[in-house]
Amino acid sequence: MELRKSYFADVRQNGLNEIGQPRPRLDSPGHVTGKTAYFADRNFPGMLHLKMVRSPHHHARIRSIDTSEAEKHPGVVKVLTAKDVPHNVYTILILIQIGPEDETVLADGKVRWKGEAVVAVLAETERAAQEAAAKVKVDYEVLPAVFDMEEALKPGAPLVNEYHGQNYYLYDSGECRKVRFGDVEAGFGQADHILEQSYQSSPIEHAPTETTGCVVAPEGNDRFTCYTNTQAMFFTLDNASIILQMPGSKLHFVGGTVGGGFGGKVDVIVEPIAILGAKLTGRPVCFIYSREEEMQISSPRAAEKVVIKDGVMMDGRIVARKVTGYTDAGAYSRHSPYGAQKGAAHYPGPYTIPNVWIDTYCVYTNRTPSSAMRGFGVTIGDFALEVQMDKLARLIGMDPLEFRFVNAYRDGDMKAHRQPTEGAALIECMQEASRAANWPVAEKYMAMSSYTKGA
Amino acid sequence: MAKVPVQFTLNGSEKAEFVDSGTTLLHALRDKIGDTSPKGGCHQGTCGACSVIIDGELRLSCLTLAETCNGADIRTTSGLAEAGVLHPLQRAFLDAFATQCGFCTPGMIMAAKVLLDHTANPSREEVVEALSGNICRCTGYEPIIQAVLTAARANSQNAA
Numbered sequence: 057m058e059l060r061k062s063y064f065a066d067v068r069q070n071g072l073n074e075i076g077q078p079r080p081r082l083d084s085p086g087h088v089t090g091k092t093a094y095f096a097d098r099n100f101p102g103m104l105h106l107k108m109v110r111s112p113h114h115h116a117r118i119r120s121i122d123t124s125e126a127e128k129h130p131g132v133v134k135v136l137t138a139k140d141v142p143h144n145v146y147t148i149l150i151l152i153q154i155g156p157e158d159e160t161v162l163a164d165g166k167v168r169w170k171g172e173a174v175v176a177v178l179a180e181t182e183r184a185a186q187e188a189a190a191k192v193k194v195d196y197e198v199l200p201a202v203f204d205m206e207e208a209l210k211p212g213a214p215l216v217n218e219y220h221g222q223n224y225y226l227y228d229s230g231e232c233r234k235v236r237f238g239d240v241e242a243g244f245g246q247a248d249h250i251l252e253q254s255y256q257s258s259p260i261e262h263a264p265t266e267t268t269g270c271v272v273a274p275e276g277n278d279r280f281t282c283y284t285n286t287q288a289m290f291f292t293l294d295n296a297s298i299i300l301q302m303p304g305s306k307l308h309f310v311g312g313t314v315g316g317g318f319g320g321k322v323d324v325i326v327e328p329i330a331i332l333g334a335k336l337t338g339r340p341v342c343f344i345y346s347r348e349e350e351m352q353i354s355s356p357r358a359a360e361k362v363v364i365k366d367g368v369m370m371d372g373r374i375v376a377r378k379v380t381g382y383t384d385a386g387a388y389s390r391h392s393p394y395g396a397q398k399g400a401a402h403y404p405g406p407y408t409i410p411n412v413w414i415d416t417y418c419v420y421t422n423r424t425p426s427s428a429m430r431g432f433g434v435t436i437g438d439f440a441l442e443v444q445m446d447k448l449a450r451l452i453g454m455d456p457l458e459f460r461f462v463n464a465y466r467d468g469d470m471k472a473h474r475q476p477t478e479g480a481a482l483i484e485c486m487q488e489a490s491r492a493a494n495w496p497v498a499e500k501y502m503a504m505s506s507y508t509k510g511a
Numbered sequence: 512m513a514k515v516p517v518q519f520t521l522n523g524s525e526k527a528e529f530v531d532s533g534t535t536l537l538h539a540l541r542d543k544i545g546d547t548s549p550k551g552g553c554h555q556g557t558c559g560a561c562s563v564i565i566d567g568e569l570r571l572s573c574l575t576l577a578e579t580c581n582g583a584d585i586r587t588t589s590g591l592a593e594a595g596v597l598h599p600l601q602r603a604f605l606d607a608f609a610t611q612c613g614f615c616t617p618g619m620i621m622a623a624k625v626l627l628d629h630t631a632n633p634s635r636e637e638v639v640e641a642l643s644g645n646i647c648r649c650t651g652y653e654p655i656i657q658a659v660l661t662a663a664r665a666n667s668q669n670a671a
C-alpha cells in the first residue's frame with residue numbers, strides 16, 4: 057500500500073510489507089509439538105486438589121460454618137476457612153494505593169455475590185475434594201440483594217460492601233471521577249440540536265480455552281514455587297505476599313505461558329489460597345477452575361451504562377458533550393475503580409469539543425465482581441460514542457465520516473482532561489480509510505492535516 | 512478404590528498402567544503416563560482441546576474411559592514429529608501463524624490429521640467441518656484453516 061507521507065514524513069517508509077503476512081512466533085514450535093508447558097502440565101507426587109465451597113446466595117450473612125463432616129471424608133487432608141488466612145481482607149490495587157481493602161480470600165461473616173469462596177477443601181483426589189466440599193454445612197441468613205447500578209445508588213438500597221460504606225467507589229474527587237472543561241450548559245445553550253441517548257452493556261466472559269489455576273510445590277528451603285497462568289505475575293506475587301504475610305523472597309512464581317487470558321487472568325484469586333494450602337499441609341497443591349467456575353466465577357468485563365448528551369451545530373461542530381458513565385464493579389473493586397477512571401479520560405472520544413462535563417461512577421452491586429478485559433473502561437464507551445456520532449450525523453443530515461473530520465482532534469488541540477494532543481494522525485487515518493473503504497468525502501477533508509487547523 | 516490395568520500403544524510405544532476405575536483417558540495420559548500434549552479445557556466434551564486419535568478415529572480423551580482403551584493404538588500431537596522432523600501439519604501451523612496461546616493447537620492438529628488421513632485434498636468446507644469440534648478462543652480460525660489446506664497441498668505434492 058502506498059502511504060501518503062505528509063504526516064510523520066521523516067519516519068514513514070513505503071517499504072513496509074508486514075501487514076497481512078504471517079510471522080513465525082517464538083513460542084510456536086512448543087505449541088505445535090505439544091511441548092509448551094502450561095501450569096497444569098506440572099505434576100508432583102502427592103499433589104493435593106483444592107475445591108471451593110461457594111455461596112449459593114447473592115447476599116447473605118453467615119451464621120455458622122460446620123466443616124466436621126467434610127474433615128472426616130476419606131481422602132480429605134485439610135479444610136480452610138477465613139480464620140486460616142493470615143491477611144484475609146485485601147484488594148489487588150492496594151499496590152498502587154487504590155484502597156480500601158474490600159475483598160475476602162475466604163468469606164468472613166458475609167457473602168456478597170453468588171459463587172463467592174467460603175471454604176477451601178484439600179484432598180488426595182479431585183473427587184474426594186468435591187465430595188467433601190458438598191458436606192460442608194454453611195448456615196446463611198439471606199439478605200436483600202441489588203443487581204442494578206441505578207437501584208444501588210438510590211438511598212435505602214441494600215449496602216453491598218461495608219468496607220466502602222456506600223455503593224460506589226469514593227474517589228478523591230468524590231462519588232465519581234469528574235472532568236470539567238469549558239462551560240457545558242453554555243454550550244448546550246448555543247447548540248442547534250441536542251441529542252441525549254443512553255447505552256448499556258452486559259458483563260462479558262473472556263472464556264479462555266485454558267481455565268484459571270495454579271500448581272504450588274513446597275520447596276525444601278521453606279520456599280514455595282507457584283506455577284500459574286496469571287497475566288499479572290508481579291501483582292500476584294506482591295498480593296500473595298501481603299495475604300500470606302510472607303516475604304516475597306519465600307515465593308517463587310513461574311509463569312508467562314497463558315492459555316488465553318484476554319484480561320481475565322489479572323486478578324489474584326487462586327494463588328494465595330493454594331500457597332496457603334501447600335504451607336499448611338506441606339504437600340504440593342493444585343487449584344484449577346472447572347469450566348463452570350471459569351464461566352461463572354472468574355471476573356467478567358463490567359456491565360456498563362453510558363448516558364451521552366451532545367449539543368451540535370448544523371455545520372457539524374459538536375459544541376458540548378456531557379457524559380455520565382456507570383461501571384458495575386459487582387461486589388468488590390478488583391480493577392473496576394481504575395476502569396471507571398479510564399472511562400472519564402476517554403469519553404470525549406478522539407474529538408475536540410470546547411465544553412465537556414464527565415462523571416463516571418464505579419458502582420457496587422451483588423453481582424460477580426468484574427475486572428479487566430481488553431480495553432476495559434474504554435471499549436464499551438467507544439461503542440456508545442461512535443453510535444452516538446452516527447446518530448448526530450444523521451440528525452443534522454451530514455455524512456458520518458465527514459462529520460468525524462469536522463470534529464477530529466488534531467495536534468495542539470487541548471483535550472478535556474487537559475493533555476494537549478500530540479501525534480494524533482486521526483485525520484490521516486480517516487483519509488486512508490476513506491480511500492480503502494471506497495467511501496469518498498469532500499476534497500476539503502482530503503486536504504486536511506493533523507498538523508494544522510487549516511482547511 | 513479398585514484399580515484396573517490398562518495397556519495400549521501410545522505413539523508407537525507400549526504403555527501399561529493401573530488406574531482408578533472411571534479414570535478418563537485424558538487424565539491417564541497426562542497425569543499417569545506423562546504425555547501432557549492433550550489439554551483439558553472443559554472436561555465435558557465441548558472444547559476439543561483433549562482430542563487424540565484412537566485406532567485412526569478422532570476421539571475426545573476427556574470423554575473416553577482409560578479402561579476402554581485396552582489394546583488400542585493411541586496417537587497424540589507429542590508423537591507426530593518423526594526423528595525431530597516436524598509433520599507437514601506442524602510445519603504449516605508454524606508458518607501460517609496458526610497458533611496464538613497454543614492451548615487449542617494439539618487438539619486442532621489431531622482433528623486436522625484425521626481429516627488428511629481420510630481426505631488427501633479436502634475443500635475449505637471439509638476443513639471447517641473437520642475442525643468444528645475444536646474451539647480456538649484466540650479465534651485464529653482463518654490461519655488454522657489455511658494451515659490445514661497448505662499441509663494438504665504439501666502432502667499431495669510429496670505423494671505425486
Ligand code: FES
Nearest residue numbers: 554556558559573
Ligand atoms: S477437555 Fe475434552 S472436549 Fe474439552
Ligand code: FES
Nearest residue numbers: 611615647648649
Ligand atoms: S490459540 Fe489460543 S485457543 Fe487457540
